[in-house]
Amino acid sequence: MNIRPSSRRSPRLRRLALVVGLMLAAAGMGTAQAASAPDPVKPRTTGSVEHTGPVPGGYASWKDLLLDQQKMVRAADRITAALPGDGGGYAGLVAAPESRELRVYWKGRPPKAIDDLVGRLRREVAISVLPARYSARELEGEANRLIRANRDLITSIEPLQDGSGLNATTASAGATRTAISGAAVPVSVEPGVRPKVASRWDDSPPWWGGSVWGTPSPACTTGFAVTYQGVSKMLSSAHCASVGQTAADPTGQVIGTVTHSNASRDVLLIGTSAGSQVFNNPVNSVATEFNNAVIGTTSSVVGQYVCTSGGFSGTNCTIRITAVNVTINVGWLIQGTVRAEQQSFTNAAGGGDSGGPVEVTNPSNTNQVYAAGIITATDYGTQVPCTGYRPTGRVCTWRIYYSPWSNATTAFPGITLP
Template identity: 55%
Template sequence: MKIPPITARLAVALGVAFAMVAVGAVQATAAPAAVKDAADTAEVPGGFASWKDLVATQEKLVKAADRVTAAVKTRGDTGFAGIVAAPENRELRVYWKGDTPERIDDLVGRLRRDVPVSVLPAAYSARELESEMNRLVRASGGAITSIAPNVDGSGLTVSGADHGLTRSKVAGSAVPVTVEAGVTPAPASRWNGDAPWLGGAAWRNAGTGLGCSTGFAVTLGGVSWMLSAAHCGSVGQTATDPTGQVIGPIAYANTSRDVMLIRANTAGRVYNNDPAATPPEFSNPVVGTSASYVGMWLCTSGAYSGTVCLCQVKAINVTILGPRDTFRGLVRVESPTYKNAAGQGDSGGPVETPEPSGITQQYAVGVISLIDTSAQVPCTGYVVTGRVCSWRLYYAPWSNATSAFPGIAVMTG
């Protein structure tokens, strides 16, 4: 199986690649079976007795974080820097530059009745860091391949193919900048489905032959669609399954947010399974959406790698600068055990977190966008040869979909 030319070029230039593959003689078939727990085979961090206990704690932290985020947006607070939801530490951390307003203090006091909340000092606000991010992007001249604010408000973290050149481009920054060496982003089904189409399945671009993954069934304007990654195709091209059955046309795409909509008959479920046990295969219902916060534990479910859990959010609001396009608002995720988190062919696939009451239902968090080719590991799942996999990935969060397509709603199962 050959890597498509654009992926090869990006791998050399950036080290961050699209998680898509060229179509070869790869074959895999499976059908949905009984509902199972997609995370039941992964080691549980933080000393929790089960994944159910961890995600129950995480959901409480995320709901508390949502209330803080909403309060900040309502009043446009200039001191807010970031939030960390850390279930393994059983704590929500809010970073703030200067004194917190009285209403935020009151809100934190109420939240502490349910979850531990720490308010910690930040050197810079999120607004200040975003402003400096935008300035550096304009001045980078291609030397920067990714840039993101530090969630604690301490500064920015950037990467570039040429470490020395990248350092020189950020030398005059108004905020502290950490330059990471060797981070190289590049663009990253299941295999024989039928309508209604589910998330986490393989699809092919009939025009280019590239293979990607379906994300989540959504509705917009009273019509059903399938959400996937914009770099997998262009408006007017046709999506098919690996057997050639037509899924539908690509109708809308937002390149900067790396999200697209395929017009299709869809259902609110996602394929999930232990990638070491395929088949059998099963699907879980989608029950809602979740925002993304640093510290969250998530699962990916691309068509080529299968379902992979024990992945943790490390940064949000990441900008990736490619040779042709710039991707904004992405989220960086890593496997702390340095195992495959996603690989080529998984582009557009679901990023999810279980609903804690039974953890057989899923919240839509985003869709897989890029993999870091400098963090390569052996591939797992349906296709373990002929492609590149990584323990670090970037995904387009649900907020990218709502920004690109106002009025979009996830379809529940």
């Protein structure tokens, strides 16, 4: 997101940067300089990654809500893992912790295996199985057809989790009627949505997630340490650099070389020594940084609460998933993304945060987090004041899109956390 053009960038990425109008992420920061002093000592203290504001649904605390949410997501994973090969009549899932239930939508009658599984899962979490008009497979096929036929009009599209149809976004109200003409399923359209592909500032090996990097100027954020094909890597966003480019921190210290990239899922890998920690800071303050252990991955389910940890914006929480399996059009199509919205309409992420961690707090130990994905894009139609280390000279928004962990596993089969 918001990358300063580099002469080393491939012609394709330079053209795409012009098409989507990526602004300079490091406006007023100057160019990176070679490090002339030893790296600082990494913080060796942990801190709690916490949501703020009133707790929805009458819960006594965010911990109680997150514990119920965790049960719902685990149940959702069990259900999706048991789906037939073609998905059958499965339409979608919604975690509704404020209503204390997981909602499963199905076209027709679920097979006995799913019914039996839901019955067993109900011992741990309330589950409602509700009727759907269309299956997820039907909606995904129509979504792909519509956005490819209307690339100049549709900015994002995704299936509704209740199986009732599709939701599409357009850059302007005037594009609405044309964009959905001939649709085979109901389509709701929201105009004015403009996705834009979107430290911390002096890290050292083993590199942690949530720190600033660029090629060479600071422009993006590291995501999570991973292992791929038996080698240590750092996960970040594909739009940040090309394979073969050298990644460096803001002091000019080399992190490593970009070894793998997948633009359609917006994920890349940097070959480097990476540690299973991420930088965080108290929400609304960057005076104190701390580190948190990454203890696993989590699926992304509509209704779920997540936090972001951008190298430029810092840590922001109380961000709720509103759509999954979203295809966004930023000059090229990025598939499988997740739309999420800060519930108080304050900053969720902004310029320079691309590739940074999207995480879920472990309700049993708020010093630990689960990897949900990495920041991909912001919606320029939802601009708000920026937070963090560079609160001026950037664009920040309350609605974001991120590449979930499933995008990384799709692009790089066999990838794991260390």
